Amino acid sequence: MxxxxxxxxxxxxxxxxxxxxxGNGGNGSDAGTNENGTAQVxxxxxxxxxxxxxxxxxxxxxxxxxxxxxxGFTEDIIKSITPELVAKGIKLETEFYDWVxxxxxxKLAMTSQGGDYxxxxxxxxxxxxxxxxxxxxxxxxFFSKYGYDENDYYESVKSxxxxxxxxxxxxxxxxxxxxxxxxxxxxxxxLQPPKTMDEMYETAKKLTKDGMYGIAYPGGxxxxxxxxxxxxxxxxxxxxxxxxxxPLLNTPxxxxxxxxxxxxxxxxxxxGVATWQNEExxxxxxxxxxxxxxxxxxxxxxxxxxxxxxxxDKFAVAPVPAGPSGKAVPRFGAWGIAVxxxxxxxxxxxxxxxxxxxxxxMKEIAKQxxxxxxxxxxxxxxxxLNPTLGASADVLNTAQERPSFAESAQINTQVGNAINSxxxxxxxSATLDDLQKTVEGILKDAGYYDK
Numbered sequence: 001m002x003x004x005x006x007x008x009x010x011x012x013x014x015x016x017x018x019x020x021x022x023g024n025g026g027n028g029s030d031a032g033t034n035e036n037g038t039a040q041v042x043x044x045x046x047x048x049x050x051x052x053x054x055x056x057x058x059x060x061x062x063x064x065x066x067x068x069x070x071x072g073f074t075e076d077i078i079k080s081i082t083p084e085l086v087a088k089g090i091k092l093e094t095e096f097y098d099w100v101x102x103x104x105x106x107k108l109a110m111t112s113q114g115g116d117y118x119x120x121x122x123x124x125x126x127x128x129x130x131x132x133x134x135x136x137x138x139x140x141x142f143f144s145k146y147g148y149d150e151n152d153y154y155e156s157v158k159s160x161x162x163x164x165x166x167x168x169x170x171x172x173x174x175x176x177x178x179x180x181x182x183x184x185x186x187x188x189x190x191l192q193p194p195k196t197m198d199e200m201y202e203t204a205k206k207l208t209k210d211g212m213y214g215i216a217y218p219g220g221x222x223x224x225x226x227x228x229x230x231x232x233x234x235x236x237x238x239x240x241x242x243x244x245x246x247p248l249l250n251t252p253x254x255x256x257x258x259x260x261x262x263x264x265x266x267x268x269x270x271x272g273v274a275t276w277q278n279e280e281x282x283x284x285x286x287x288x289x290x291x292x293x294x295x296x297x298x299x300x301x302x303x304x305x306x307x308x309x310x311x312x313d314k315f316a317v318a319p320v321p322a323g324p325s326g327k328a329v330p331r332f333g334a335w336g337i338a339v340x341x342x343x344x345x346x347x348x349x350x351x352x353x354x355x356x357x358x359x360x361x362m363k364e365i366a367k368q369x370x371x372x373x374x375x376x377x378x379x380x381x382x383x384x385l386n387p388t389l390g391a392s393a394d395v396l397n398t399a400q401e402r403p404s405f406a407e408s409a410q411i412n413t414q415v416g417n418a419i420n421s422x423x424x425x426x427x428x429s430a431t432l433d434d435l436q437k438t439v440e441g442i443l444k445d446a447g448y449y450d451k
Contacts, residue, residue, distance in 0.1 A: 063348040064091045068109060069121035070102040073301055073368040080364065081355040090348050110135045114340020119349050122169055124160030124334035125404040131163035136338040138166040146354050154396050157372045160334050169336030170353045171372035172365055176399035177231055177330035178391040180285065180303065181292040183316040193318035197235065197260060200321045204268035207291040214268035215292040216284050219423040224277040226416030228294060231330045232257040234400050235323025241403065245448050247439040249415065250432040257323070258419055258428040265423050274423045286310060294320055296333065297388035298369040317387045319395060332399035334372065370396065407446050414438050
């Protein structure tokens with residue numbers, strides 16, 4: 001029974017809906033941001049025009065916005081909209097980092113009402129934390145001001161972006177994991193992309209030979225295993241908690257899905273996969289030594305980059321295979337933009353966010369990954385340009401995310417470490433029994449159950 005302490009928010013996604021690091025989904029970031037792996041600053045100096053929403057802006061007194069985000073295609077989108085913001089007297093100072101650095105900085109910023117930042121890019125599961133920490137401002141007036149149609153957003157996106165009925169972020173991406181595979185190798189072997197997880201295992205076994213590995217996905221500790229095992233867990237019919245928030249982490253579905261997750265990696269992935277997160281997995285697929293991967297669609301730009309990828313013209317995309325439940329339930333990820341409580345100029349922040357999320361810009365985002373907009377994702381021309389768009393967007397109403405509440409990051413770490421130890425060879429049943437007790441203890445100590 002849940003005690004007096006309430007969930008900050010258990011976000012529903014046609015069930016229970018996040019990268020820590022749930023934010024790894026949705027932004028397709030590579031490790032690092034520039035040559036020295038730190039921040040990238042865009043000093044788009046304002047030199048003309050006046051912002052129609054703020055008469056104080058001028059060429060002599062430009063408004064400076066400080067922006068924090070995770071590295072990825074979003075940086076290129078910002079570069080594309082900088083000229084129009086410059087013309088309105090808005091200067092951008094951006095800091096985009098690899099996920100681990102970004103995650104630490106956003107957590108520090110959250111504890112100080114946004115810190116020195118005016119605008120923060122947030123993975124969907126962090127929105128509720130920023131809202132309940134009073135670090136982000138409600139944004140209902142933003143949607144009204146610019147005439148956004150809420151009906152064009154997926155229900156899952158609304159569940160992330162809204163807290164207690166109010167918007168706290170402007171969403172731009174919404175994506176589900178997809179199956180990337182080497183079409184040349186599959187064609188040569190007379191294989192089709194697998195429809196079930198059993199087929200995924202058998203296909204990977206057939207292709208694991210002569211220095212080629214059949215498949216890889218992150219099996220590293222913390223977020224790596226937590227994130228990708230969730231897809232297996234849900235597709236086996238499992239769920240994280242029951243209606244009273246009792247964890248269900250050692251059920252038969254949990255044990256069987258963990259065993260399959262580990263079996264595929266141990267028998268068909270490169271050695272060392274038990275240490276891998278997204279970046280290492282993407283690099284392995286790009287190297288040409290792995291025949292398939294389950295990954296976020298936002299990494300498409302890395303796979304098609306001729307300077308990084310040996311397989312830029314050799315791969316294809318399919319939906320992720322289904323589990324024994326008969327369903328494929330990939331992990332869902334979303335990103336949006338929030339205004340911090342310490343914002344220096346809210347009107348300028350809104351101008352930036354509108355420039356980033358207006359339809360013309362969202363169409364550019366759709367060339368990288370599926371968006372939060374149903375109508376844009378359905379555009380047949382965009383689907384031709386982006387091979388991941390259909391495979392991701394068509395399951396956004398069935399994809400799920402781990403519940404988000406105050407202790408969820410701590411629990412996700414425990415889950416990831418447990419699954420990682422199973423990949424390394426420990427008993428799934430015994431390890432998940434221990435995990436169940438650990439998570440029950442965390443929730444009990446936090447006051448979710450009556451003492």
